[in-house]
Amino acid sequence: MNLTYLAFVVMSAWVLLAALYVVTTRNVVRAAYGLLAALFGIAGLYVIFAADFLAAVQVLIYVGGVNILIIFGVMLTEHLGRVPFRLVNFNLFPALAACALVAFALVLGVLIYPWPESAASYAPTSARIGQMFLTKYLLPFEVASVLLLVVLIGAVAVARKEVRDE
Numbered sequence: 001m002n003l004t005y006l007a008f009v010v011m012s013a014w015v016l017l018a019a020l021y022v023v024t025t026r027n028v029v030r031a032a033y034g035l036l037a038a039l040f041g042i043a044g045l046y047v048i049f050a051a052d053f054l055a056a057v058q059v060l061i062y063v064g065g066v067n068i069l070i071i072f073g074v075m076l077t078e079h080l081g082r083v084p085f086r087l088v089n090f091n092l093f094p095a096l097a098a099c100a101l102v103a104f105a106l107v108l109g110v111l112i113y114p115w116p117e118s119a120a121s122y123a124p125t126s127a128r129i130g131q132m133f134l135t136k137y138l139l140p141f142e143v144a145s146v147l148l149l150v151v152l153i154g155a156v157a158v159a160r161k162e163v164r165d166e
Contacts, residue, residue: 007048015041032071039063053126065148069155076159 018038022031039062046055133141 004048008045011041011044011048015045028074029071032067032074035070036063036067039067053129056126069152073155073159 015038018034018041021034022038025031025034039058043055043058043063046052046058
């Protein structure tokens with residue numbers, strides 16, 4: 001067992017435990033913090049796979065942007081504390097059966113697929129990805145940035161409207 005494999009196993013366990021915490025906790029703020037931990041773990045997996053640009057984007061966009069926006073949205077909304085929770089969930093057994101079926105299909109697919117002996121030695125660099133963003137993919141990149149700006153302005157407008165109504 002080499003160090004890379006051990007790091008992969010540790011990071012994968014970290015991501016799975018954090019994601020499990022997100023879906024099992026009843027506190028929305030704690031779920032958002034669990035999502036933060038899971039997203040950091042995914043960035044760690046990108047580092048292990050030598051995808052430095054993807055790791056940086058994961059931390060900057062998902063951890064630094066989306067998750068912080070979720071935490072602010074949760075903290076600005078007062079109605080979440082008044083949502084009643086049912087202690088008995090009748091959808092638990094069908095959900096567990098569906099999860100078991102999907103897990104079985106995934107494991108079967110991994111075992112049946114003829115995997116290649118070695119991976120291709122393709123190593124995209126951050127400079128090449130940045131060059132592609134500013135040349136070939138400039139329009140989709142700018143459309144995505146304007147869309148994120150519109151969503152952020154809409155979230156601020158909704159939060160301000162709730163404050164004014166009170």
